Amino acid sequence: MRTAIFAVCVALLLNGRGATAAVAPEGQPVPEGARQKVERICKAQPLGPAAVGVLAVRMDGDTVACVNPGLRLVPASNMKLITTGLALLELGEDYRFETRLAYSGSIEDGVLHGDLYIVGGGDPTTGARVPCAEPLESLFSEWAGFVRDAGITRIEGRVVADPRYFPEPVAENFGWTYDDLGTNYGAGPTGLNFFENAQNFLVRPASSAGSAPSVRVSYPETPWMEYRNYAVTSSRGTANTLCYINTPLAPVAGFVGEFPSDRGAYTLECSNSFAAYTCASYFCRYLESRGIRSLGPADIGPDGGVRLLPGETSGPAAASWGSLTFIGSSYSPTLASIVRETNCESDNFFAETLFKALSLSRSGSAGYGDCCAAAEAALLEAGLPAEGVCQIFDGSGLSRKNYVSADFFVRFLRMMLQSPCADIYLRTLPSPGERGTLEYKFPSETPEFRSRIRMKSGSMNGVRSYSGYILASDGDPSHTIVFSLITNNLTASSWAVNPVLDSIIRAIAAEN
Known part of the structure; x- marks a missing residue:
């Protein structure tokens, strides 16, 4: 009896969230806490042979679970958490990508003696079939309105796709397989x-x-x-x-x-290696259906020359932006909407666009080396130096050259929750059961449980990751749990691994 009384007294003295020791009545086993349960799960099959990093910390500083938190691992699509967060901090939630219509030459009696230019501004939603994108018919109608309002009824030239906003000759990342x-x-x-x-x-x-x-x-x-x-x-x-x-x-x-x-x-x-040309081709068809004919589509090659067909040797140099006459602009959905789509659907294309836009805003360049440097510089400004703990090679997580520790993800997520973008960033992360990659996650759990989880999933061959937030059941923001769970070198099948990872998340969620 003295032993039990002493244990209770110690627990009362330690009363606070930093105390991790559980107390049970005499003769009964001590309940297993999240820390012990997570450690046990990580040592057993199917995670035992794999590389695993776990860290879960309350916003008030209490550590809930901790397994190899400093181990740098391939995070897969959890990289999008960093990309989207930095984009919101740099560009702002109301930022919109701009696409401009312009022409070279002159207009006489309704005839454009020159080329019509579609000057891209990096909008990833053009022609995309996602909820936040403007329907293509509506967008083309707006562009055609600019052409009509300029007094153009016929084009004695080409409809030129201009992708020079991101001028790199190869759009894909060299770190992809x-x-x-x-x-x-x-x-x-x-x-x-x-x-x-x-x-x-x-x-x-x-x-x-x-x-x-x-x-x-x-x-x-x-x-x-x-x-x-x-x-x-x-x-x-x-x-x-x-x-x-x-x-x-x-x-x-x-x-x-x-x-x-x-x-x-x-x-x-x-x-599609020639998407810009494809855009010009489809807009040519649209204009012709509205009675505005042209000589057909063209695009601008990596050397700055106009190409009548994709991949062929470029012809005359394209008109400089300074020499064009601009006749109208269309705008993408807000950055907040694009980030929401990126995180819910794990959209690599949107993430890579944000990666380039971040770099272009900070350095004026969007080469992949510049993009990585810009992201690292932004992290350093936020008080999170990446050297030695976070290797960034792309914005989407498709590259296996990305290496990030669970500890770094937790520190980044804590920073975002304390930033001016906290509310909007949190709303861009999906909950289990919502549209996207988490739609079928935790189907047997209560709506209250699912609504408390806001997280991003990541997966590729041998890799599974989940990072995000578990909101407190008592509504106290200081009790929100920030967590990251990354596994590499998995050899077991998804049906064997996924329930085990779910049990780790459940154990962590039970702590608030």
């Missing part, structure tokens, strides 16, 4: 984008194994492209290894790999 580059999630942003610089193909197996599957363009149409089909239809029950290979150097692309014979019709989502 080869098999990611042809996918829609491996599309890089340019100054003028269209349909998130993606392209969909409809694939059907051939009637017999060994023959090429049927592949046709679904959207957008790109009649200037040459497609070579090296793929084969494989036997029933085999894996779908179909891949798309393209390049910004020529309008030629190919399909390789195997497509199983028992697979139904399938949409292959790929990248």
Whole structure:
């Protein structure tokens, strides 16, 4: 009895959130706290052989769980937490990307003797099929209105796609793996984008194994492209290894790999190396449907010359912005809306656009080396030096060269919750059950439980990560838990790993 009384007295003396020792009646086992439970889970299968970093800290400073917090790991899409947070701090929640319409030459009797320019400003939502984007028909109607209001009824020149806002010759990040580059999630942003610089193909197996599957363009149409089909239809029950290979150097692309014979019709989502030209092509069609004819689309190559077809040798130098006559501007949704879409749907394309916009705002350049340096400089200004604890190689987390510790994520998230952007940043993070990557997370939990969690998921082969906030059940902001859970080198299947990671999050959430 004396032992029990002494334990209770010690607990009362330590009364406060820093005390982690649990007290149980004499003869009963001490309840397992979050720290002990998380440590036990991380040592057992399937996490035991993996590299795991966990840190959960209340805003009042109490540590809830801690396993290898300083271990630098590949974070996958948790990188978007840093990219979107820094973009909000640098650009502001009301920032909008601008796309301008302009022309070269002169207008006489309704005829433009020159070219019509679509001068991109990096808007990632142009032609995108996401809730926050303006429908393409509405956007093109606005652009056509600028043309009509300028008195143009015919164009004796080209509709020129101008992507020079982000002038890098290759839009994709050099840290991405080869098999990611042809996918829609491996599309890089340019100054003028269209349909998130993606392209969909409809694939059907051939009637017999060994023959090429049927592949046709679904959207957008790109009649200037040459497609070579090296793929084969494989036997029933085999894996779908179909891949798309393209390049910004020529309008030629190919399909390789195997497509199983028992697979139904399938949409292959790929990248489009000539999205700016595609935008000009579709707007040409729209203008013609409204009675405004032109000589067709063109774009501007990496050397600054106008190209009549993508990938071909450039012609005369494009007009400088200073020499153009501007006739109107359209604007993207607010940055807050774009960040919300980025974090909810884990949109790589939007994240990479924000990564470039952050760098352009800070340094005037959007090369990937400059982008990484700009992000690190912004972190340093926020009191979070990245050296030795956070290696940034892209904005989306697609690169396996990103390395961030759970401790750094927690410190970053705490900083964001104490920043002027705290409320809007928190609202951009999804809760389980909401549209996006967390839609089917914690389906059996109560709505109250799910609504308290605001977090970002991340996944790639061998990697699973979750970082974010667990709001306090008592509503006290100082009791909000900031957490990061990163796992690398996983060999078990997702169905075995995901419930275990869920149990870690539940254990942490039980502490507030």
